[in-house]
Amino acid sequence: MPEVKLTNVAKTFDKGRIIAVDHIDLSIRDREYLTLLGPSGCGKTTTLRMIAGLELPDEGEVYIDEKRVSGLPPEERDVGYVFQEYALFPHMDVWDNVTYGPRVKGWEEEKSERIGREMLELVRLFERTDAFPSELSGGMRQRVALARALSSGSKLLLLDEPLGALDAKIRTELRYEIRRLVKDLQLTAIHVTHDQAEAMAISDRIAVMRKGKILQVGTPQELYLNPQHIFVANFVGESNFLEGYITERTNHKITVELRRGINVQSMNQDHKKGEKVVVAIRPEVLSITQGEKSGLNSIFGNIEGFRFEGTNIRYEIRLENDDLVVVVRPALMAEWLSVGEKVTVAFPVEKSFVFSYPELGLRTELALE
Template identity: 65%
Template structure:
């Protein structure tokens, strides 16, 4: 059944390497997301799988079949476009039954499929409507229905929710996942929205500049990012720069700016090396006043934002670094602007990385 394998796939556009030697294995019936900032090559990767463009190097397998030379119409895929690409001169019914018709199914079968998929997206009563008469959410559901009607077992979604309002987007993402799971499809979903990817994916591949940086379940990516960029892009983090002052068996002592010393779990870095410590905003605890303890740093609240579920503090640390701390707004004490506080975190909740060769600005750049 349709697992998808990419082996050393490269695609260039002129001098730009859009997809750079990517290998991936997407399992059968998996809901897989490709996540990355715009221009990272994620859409190119999806179009390579669909056969809308051809790779310069490498092999693409759908199931056991090498599909490099197979045109898109013979790959048995369903593709949902960001702009939906519903045919403007056909109504919903004609759009949905287009696949079965051009594949030469007999009329009865084509109609049965049409009714089934429209039923599935709950738009049966709108089958006469033309695309311009439908709302964004409806167009999106018709687009999914059309992709499914062709009988594909592999569903490719290119930013399928990108053109929708926030509210509709949040509802539809779960609906698409549910449909893919009900129909036992393999789904590959391209998005730049990390919360969308986290919410619906079995696994996620994070891409940047044509390369796949890390593949894993949402939990793995969040708990154990392999790079500064992944830590930044998934969940977000404060980055504290320093060097390793001391190393013991499992712990590294890091000296930050202004001589502050912090403990972190060592990952094979050596004494004297320049490092970056990533600490997520939500792992800090805040206490009033100046206090001493492991990984406790004093500072001053510079700015507060109430975000509903959370409170977001910007804290100026004693060494002048600025960090962001997020605490649940209901279960925590509130602090005031200008108040002296102490933030602390558990060493195992921070992630230690070697300082990137390209510099922090370049490492974190999303454009």
């Protein structure tokens, strides 16, 4: 029943010059599939390595099943670890790779073999037991790595960008296979990725990391529907950001004056009159109509960019106040408008998020590193 808990965990490198993990708290529940999501360099791998015991924290504690493991070496933590690059033994065939753990642990021959068979059946590679890693595709090698990580019987599985080196199609397939495996075997999994689509598809909960800190933890839906941080609104899904000031507020609504006196209304989210704010709105909730039609929360603009993305059309629209917004419409539902056309963009009041203007500026807050 592996529950994992990190309290105030911090790690620096290079004599404190590089802050890799900056005092994080995180609890992973038994049998939960949790993903650490964040841009490259934000501290995901370091966090995972501290859970595995491959790295020791400078500060804070790591608990597995309420037992403090912060000082314990990896072999005493009983975790399975899958790396981005298939860390298989190249000179061993699939069978020897998968049964390596049990044999090193000195398990009986019979038990090792049973586990080996079970794991290879689970990852659907039983018929390739004699193959060497070099004879397998990337997807197959990662499935072997998974089987090997699980063959020691560990109930805690750590996966560091396990799909990162694979082709797009296989990556999506294997995602669901890993999740199924974790759920069938009732494991606890901590998965590291910078790919938000992967995180959304695979996780029970996601912890969004940036610059060594955890910004928000929640289910994929929670993060998408209720981002608590500007960075999250942009990194999980996508958002347009418009700067403005609150000019009016009632119990339910606020009026935000955007650049050049354009007003939009939004839900009241406890901001003060006069406060500088950022209105975040997702490209897929904006709608556009041809021509200029005035109305509440309607802003005129010009189509400046158009891209047919296969399923969606992506418009870039220069609003009349010079702000640029992206509007994404399902291709089959949309009018196909061309660059240069005058349009009206409608902002649904209830679907925008309002954030206080960040101290360090919007650009810094959205930056990946």
